[in-house]
Amino acid sequence: MASHWRTTARTARDAILEDLDAAIARDPAAGSRREAFLTSPGLHAIWGYRLAHRIWQHPAYRLPARVLSHVTRAVTGVEIHPGATIGRRFFIDHGMGVVIGETAEVGDDVMLYHGVTLGGRSLRRVKRHPTVGSRVTVGAGAQVLGPVTIGDDVQIGANSVVVKDVPAGAVAVGIPAQVRAPVPGLEPEELLDHRSGHLDLTPGTGRSRRGPR
Ligand SMILES: CC(C)(COP(=O)(O)OP(=O)(O)OC[C@H]1O[C@@H](n2cnc3c(N)ncnc32)[C@H](O)[C@@H]1OP(=O)(O)O)[C@@H](O)C(=O)NCCC(=O)NCCS
Numbered sequence: 442m443a444s445h446w447r448t449t450a451r452t453a454r455d456a457i458l459e460d461l462d463a464a465i466a467r468d469p470a471a472g473s474r475r476e477a478f479l480t481s482p483g484l485h486a487i488w489g490y491r492l493a494h495r496i497w498q499h500p501a502y503r504l505p506a507r508v509l510s511h512v513t514r515a516v517t518g519v520e521i522h523p524g525a526t527i528g529r530r531f532f533i534d535h536g537m538g539v540v541i542g543e544t545a546e547v548g549d550d551v552m553l554y555h556g557v558t559l560g561g562r563s564l565r566r567v568k569r570h571p572t573v574g575s576r577v578t579v580g581a582g583a584q585v586l587g588p589v590t591i592g593d594d595v596q597i598g599a600n601s602v603v604v605k606d607v608p609a610g611a612v613a614v615g616i617p618a619q620v621r622a623p624v625p626g627l628e629p630e631e632l633l634d635h636r637s638g639h640l641d642l643t644p645g646t647g648r649s650r651r652g653p654r
Contacts, residue, residue: 456491456529460484463530467552482517482536483553489513493523525559527551528575535581544568548575548593556582562604563587574609 461474464484471477477484489509497506506523514520518537521527525541528549533539535555541547544567545559557579561569573579573591580599585591592609601618612621 457488459530460487460532463550464532467532468534482519483533486513486517486519486521486533486536486539487527487531489517490521490523490525490527493521494525494527497523525570533557542570544588545570546572548573548577550576551578553579554581554583554599558584558586560584560586561588571603 457478458474461477461484464477464481465471465474468477468481471481490513493506493509493513496502496509503523510521510523519533519539521539521541522543522545524543525545525547527541527545527547528551530550531547532551533553533555538556539553539558541559542561544561547559551573559571559573559579563569568588571585571587571589571591573585574593574595576593577591577595577597579585579597580601582600583597583603584601585597585603587604589603590606591597591603592607592611594610595607596612597603597607597618598612598614600616601614602616603613603618605617605620607613607618607620613619614621
């Protein structure tokens with residue numbers, strides 16, 4: 442029994458460290474693990490969600506899971522339904538105003554900015570929220586609505602409204618979002634990496650390329 446709890450504690454600790462490192466890698470304002478641990482509402486939201494999601498797995502405890510979710514929302518401004526499925530190293534920068542619905546599925550290494558909705562367009566109790574691949578970034582205020590599929594490595598522009606599937610590697614911007622073809626040779630991470638380097642606009646591509654300092 443004691444070894445079970447030791448293993449659980451170690452797993453939880455590893456997951457927290459992984460989340461902290463993911464946050465530091467993606468948030469230029471995050472100074473240290475300690476600072477991120479104490480001050481990042483996005484991290485507090487995901488930790489609250491992870492606990493609520495575990496509780497949600499037991500049908501008898503769904504109400505406590507919803508209550509925990511509600512408390513997390515009050516503290517962080519982020520509402521993640523405990524029934525949603527979210528992968529590893531998920532990060533929400535700034536936190537406030539994010540809503541993730543019950544049947545949403547999110548892959549690994551996904552980053553959302555504040556004000557993002559992964560929401561439904563149907564009131565029926567069916568799969569009604571988006572399925573988001575891995576390494577996806579969703580810009581501030583973007584709304585992804587309905588049971589659409591967002592492929593791996595997609596970038597969704599700030600304030601876009603996505604109501605159709607987006608293929609892997611694409612950039613989707615606007616209302617309704619228009620899908621732009623991926624540019625060969627440009628790493629998706631580079632598009633939003635505002636930690637390092639400046640962006641050099643390359644004419645004719647409609648996309649940014651990182652230039653030398
Ligand atoms: C979508 C995004 C990833 C595109 O980055 P990019 O591939 O480097 O593309 P560019 O900036 O070169 O823009 C490409 C084109 O899309 C347009 N565009 C970019 N972002 C847009 C957006 N959010 N809404 C509408 N159009 C947008 C640009 O005007 C440009 O149009 P053009 O080809 O007609 O000139 C980026 O613009 C974005 O929105 N990132 C979100 C950042 C964010 O939310 N930050 C919050 C920090 S607190």
